[in-house]
Amino acid sequence: MSSRFSCVEAAPPVEIFALNKAYKEDSFPDKVDLGIGAYRTDEGKPWVLPVVRKTEKALSEDETLNHEYLGQLGLDEFSKAASRMLLGEDSPAIKENRTLGVQTLSGTGALRVGADFLARCANFTDFYMSAPTWPNHRLVFMHAGFKNCHTYRYWNPTKRNLDFEGMLQDLENAPEDSVIILHACAHNPTGVDATQDQWKQIADLIERKKLFPFFDCAYQGFASGDLIKDSWAVRYFVDRGFELLCAQSFAKNFGLYNERAGNLTIVAKDPEALVNSRAQITLLVRGNYSNPPCHGVRIVSRVLNDPTLFAEWQGHISEMSGRIIKMRAALKQKLEELATPGNWDHITSQIGMFSYTGLNQQQVKYLVEEHHIYLPKDGRISICGLNTKNVGYVAKAFHAAVTKFPSSL
Numbered sequence: 001m002s003s004r005f006s007c008v009e010a011a012p013p014v015e016i017f018a019l020n021k022a023y024k025e026d027s028f029p030d031k032v033d034l035g036i037g038a039y040r041t042d043e044g045k046p047w048v049l050p051v052v053r054k055t056e057k058a059l060s061e062d063e064t065l066n067h068e069y070l071g072q073l074g075l076d077e078f079s080k081a082a083s084r085m086l087l088g089e090d091s092p093a094i095k096e097n098r099t100l101g102v103q104t105l106s107g108t109g110a111l112r113v114g115a116d117f118l119a120r121c122a123n124f125t126d127f128y129m130s131a132p133t134w135p136n137h138r139l140v141f142m143h144a145g146f147k148n149c150h151t152y153r154y155w156n157p158t159k160r161n162l163d164f165e166g167m168l169q170d171l172e173n174a175p176e177d178s179v180i181i182l183h184a185c186a187h188n189p190t191g192v193d194a195t196q197d198q199w200k201q202i203a204d205l206i207e208r209k210k211l212f213p214f215f216d217c218a219y220q221g222f223a224s225g226d227l228i229k230d231s232w233a234v235r236y237f238v239d240r241g242f243e244l245l246c247a248q249s250f251a252k253n254f255g256l257y258n259e260r261a262g263n264l265t266i267v268a269k270d271p272e273a274l275v276n277s278r279a280q281i282t283l284l285v286r287g288n289y290s291n292p293p294c295h296g297v298r299i300v301s302r303v304l305n306d307p308t309l310f311a312e313w314q315g316h317i318s319e320m321s322g323r324i325i326k327m328r329a330a331l332k333q334k335l336e337e338l339a340t341p342g343n344w345d346h347i348t349s350q351i352g353m354f355s356y357t358g359l360n361q362q363q364v365k366y367l368v369e370e371h372h373i374y375l376p377k378d379g380r381i382s383i384c385g386l387n388t389k390n391v392g393y394v395a396k397a398f399h400a401a402v403t404k405f406p407s408s409l
């Protein structure tokens, strides 16, 4: 008798993890990983933030702590601090008790709990994600039970910037009650964000067309080093009185990738509207993973709730964002010194971990196969993979790729 699973269809590998595996298996000494979205030091090493290390030590010595279950909605002091970090201490929504924070399994888990809630409890059926976007948006929302996935234009490949007109046109045509996924800052994969003036126009349109904003905030503080600047768009929407959801990740800004520390903030028009929502989300979590893990969020909670640790952490986020900004400038400078064909201004005008280089698939293939530089097919690079030792090598390889396979752009 054949296996009950012989009917299971083949599924494609997750590109970014397949790429990372190939990088790890490559024995070339000068190989470079520009794929995975994780911070690296100038020595090319992962970084455990010193404030995280210090807090972990304090936690391990704290005999008052134990490993009892958390409730379905997680560690309250963490999610309250996370929502305050997102919206600001003085947020009208927080003062008026119109927010609900739910600890989740990092940013992806926040998106999933939020999408489950919207699809199953609030009857939303359609969602819009930017084109291109972080590929998990589609998976998360479709698995949560949304019926229709749409995209709105975002990237202008010719000008290598935001296709703002296209974005507005596509959102203009969205049916009422569509959920619009918006990257709060440091758009993945393009590194291109709307300006404040453009955000105002997006908010006008979302309000007029009765759409529903769902922010994805995976890089607060990591993008510019400034927590307020990186959450400007979310705060602006809240100040205007929108109801919204926002997924927060502490993977990048705390370097807590595998601890799965995240938060979902729901902002409603009045506190009563949140009573049933809280009860329904409790059941959603109960029927999914029952309750979340504690270690990562204990660290975040201690740091966010202690002014001295908080100041130390702010130093770390400026250091990480500062190194990324320097590496952008270094790559652009090297490409210009080599007189590499094309305009490379976008490398420095983009923000955050990623740059959408504009390299095409043939050029990317050549970089991987001939130069051992690993990046996904869409030409996105993680700037964190660059350092003072390899940026010259990478620039020369880009130069060779662009010269050997001239792009039509």
Ligand SMILES: Cc1ncc(COP(=O)(O)O)c(C=O)c1O
Binding pocket: 037, 105, 106, 107, 108, 109, 134, 183, 188, 216, 217, 218, 248, 249, 250, 251, 257, 262
């Ligand atoms: C746009 C975006 N959203 C969400 C996430 C969530 O990541 P995590 O689940 O590791 O917090 C990421 C991470 O790469 C991201 O780039």
